[in-house]
Amino acid sequence: MAKEISYKERKVISIGVVSELTGLSERQIRYYEQKKLLSPERSNKGYRKYSFLDVETLIEIANQREEGVPTGEIKEELEKKYKKGSKLHKKMISGQINAQFGTHKK
Amino acid sequence: MAKEISYKERKVISIGVVSELTGLSERQIRYYEQKKLLSPERSNKGYRKYSFLDVETLIEIANQREEGVPTGEIKEELEKKYKKGSKLHKKMISGQINAQFGTHKK
DNA sequence: CGTGTAAGGAATTCTGACACG
DNA sequence: CGTGTAAGGAATTCTGACACG
Numbered sequence: 001m002a003k004e005i006s007y008k009e010r011k012v013i014s015i016g017v018v019s020e021l022t023g024l025s026e027r028q029i030r031y032y033e034q035k036k037l038l039s040p041e042r043s044n045k046g047y048r049k050y051s052f053l054d055v056e057t058l059i060e061i062a063n064q065r066e067e068g069v070p071t072g073e074i075k076e077e078l079e080k081k082y083k084k085g086s087k088l089h090k091k092m093i094s095g096q097i098n099a100q101f102g103t104h105k106k
Numbered sequence: 107m108a109k110e111i112s113y114k115e116r117k118v119i120s121i122g123v124v125s126e127l128t129g130l131s132e133r134q135i136r137y138y139e140q141k142k143l144l145s146p147e148r149s150n151k152g153y154r155k156y157s158f159l160d161v162e163t164l165i166e167i168a169n170q171r172e173e174g175v176p177t178g179e180i181k182e183e184l185e186k187k188y189k190k191g192s193k194l195h196k197k198m199i200s201g202q203i204n205a206q207f208g209t210h211k212k
Numbered sequence: 213c214g215t216g217t218a219a220g221g222a223a224t225t226c227t228g229a230c231a232c233g
Numbered sequence: 234c235g236t237g238t239a240a241g242g243a244a245t246t247c248t249g250a251c252a253c254g
Contacts, residue, residue: 046246052116151245152227223247226241226242230237231236231237
């Protein structure tokens, strides 16, 4: 009964790749994190690592921002969606919460 | 009809993370690539990027190697599995062949 | 408020090679 | 054959700050 996490939720992508995938600057990505619109994990040395879910979230943020929606509103919107998901997935996946791969603890 | 690629096949993971995920050294991972057991993509600056499928392949390789199976045999084995997959997926996914995310071409 | 940039440092990745066997 | 390592260089990421507005 391991708490397996799908590829979509696994945090393994560096900020540089996320930047390419989303078209956002690293500055923007870090800023949205500061505003708590998403929560990447950190490697031992402090490097941010994102999941594909994070990438999707960022793309949504980018779309909202283009329409002039302030980060505060986007944050609330994401939180609603998050609750919706919770209903479906119950406590299997707790949103942006950190999650370890589980086996290696280097 | 975009040639979408699932998260599993998308090449976005750096060798350092792959090393943590598989328990293999970077040296080993690069060596298996040299022996053509897998084919990561390269970023603009030449950095290797792997998919979750590559990670799974590497775990299989690790298991075989532990049993003393030489890379040559593992390679053949992987190629058989690859053909099997082709039957199921037809030409949707061409094994270890490179595949672009598609939208951004920085 | 949201994002760009220069700044300095620390960690990552790359290749080719020597080593052992 | 398979893998470790030291070597030097290039690119990445991090944080805190100044800037504009």
